[in-house]
Amino acid sequence: MSICLTILGCHSATPRINAFPTAQYLEINNRHFLIDCGEGTQRQMRKYKVGFSKINHIFISHLHGDHFYGLVGLLSTFGILNREKELHIYGPKGIKKATLLQLKISQSHAKYPMVFHELISNESELIFEDDKVEIRTIPLDHRVYTNGYLFTEKEKPKKLNMLNISGYPEIGKADYLNIKAGKNITLSTGEVVSNSELTLPSSKPLSFAFCSDTSYKPDIIPTIKNVDLLYHEATFLDDRIDLAKKTKHSTTKQAARIAKEANVNQLVLGHYSGRYKDISIFKQEAQEVFKNTALAEPGKIFNI
């Protein structure tokens, strides 16, 4: 069980020479997801060696250009690369019509099935689930309808502790499925052998929360409680808290406060405003509130 997050872009507003709008590539429990897709994301994917064919699900937080103007180009490129596999796109209502119109007038002839999942709820909802991962929305507070996304590994079936099991001749293969499912076993004597004795300790399921863009919104804390990795936008330094409020963004310390109160393991900041030439101070400021803070940078990888 593992998480590997690759930052493809982490700057706000407009693409610049060394500034790339939001996009992240998440590998979690052998599933591969693209999160947000600003202009130029497909080039960043090539630069950081993200396999195009691995992506089957794309999650768009909101429909500001710096989070989705690269989507149509990527979908078109999938077509040029002769993709046949179904692709699922999650994002706010409206994303389907605008994307399909662009693809239609450019006659991109993408032949693979595209399934759009348009989101409208203001409550956290389960939007994806398979045997390895589940994904929930994190409703955020921005100038337009916006969701963050919470990616959580599912617990694997428990592994048998054969050494301990061999101490109970009465326990046989017929019991293994129940043990793997977490059940205790009652012997013919009436003695109950606890499941923890019969199984090996399994690794803790990991989780990653992506929160961009949003004003300071403490009511997301229950949803992201105890995540291993939290990406939270910090568009401004803390002296511009008024501007953050006005534009519905967060400051360094606001992001750090969310991380602290949600008891996350590590915080990653990003979505820096173009006004800042040196972003190292973002880290310093946040660390005054939450020590284990890192900065998103293009190409940077976070491994858990």
Next chain:
Amino acid sequence: MSICLTILGCHSATPRINAFPTAQYLEINNRHFLIDCGEGTQRQMRKYKVGFSKINHIFISHLHGDHFYGLVGLLSTFGILNREKELHIYGPKGIKKATLLQLKISQSHAKYPMVFHELISNESELIFEDDKVEIRTIPLDHRVYTNGYLFTEKEKPKKLNMLNISGYPEIGKADYLNIKAGKNITLSTGEVVSNSELTLPSSKPLSFAFCSDTSYKPDIIPTIKNVDLLYHEATFLDDRIDLAKKTKHSTTKQAARIAKEANVNQLVLGHYSGRYKDISIFKQEAQEVFKNTALAEPGKIFNI
């Protein structure tokens, strides 16, 4: 009078690490035009120091993604930069609806006036004219409706040759407007003084033709006859002439043949297929037909 062409991108199909889709910045007779706008063009503009505020007219050849997927991001950025000046966008029918829908759902709030000039004619037509430049379409032959563009300087008003004029005391200030307009002057004796004697030789108006994408189409030759600079796509080397025909693109030698028969001064090739790692052979092949051939490369500038 001068032409300065900056190549922003010159590769076909999809953006890659070192491949940028078609976009060119043309300065001609103190006018500034953007031609095509593939994904990532605004970043290339910053890289090669193209002033965003100088652009008042954008010309899109056709609606394949590698020629216009960067448009909506650029228009949005103009808005973020608080542009107020009118912007004119020329391109095939359909460009307005798809662009405005993307801008609308991303709530880009671009407050400057956008004027779309949607093209439908299959004949060359005058689409722009002011006191310095005129621009005509060059109907091309591609898989979708496509126009190249011909940019031509206008002749400046003639300058008076005061030395020669002073030899004719009868010619006074009242005649100057007629002389500048190219007229001969008839003296009271009936003698006609030719305009060429009364004016200084003026520099020849320059012209640039942009032709991408197109199959080999010799009937464009009369339209682009004698241009100083011709950009003509050459997607393939000449051994893939069948593929060029099938995809309605041109080969090196086909582009060179157009240049030769149109008697242009210099040919610039571009729109190279991604299959070619080394493009130097494009130049060699074309030069077998037309000597003064150069290769488009990102950042390369052609000055006349």
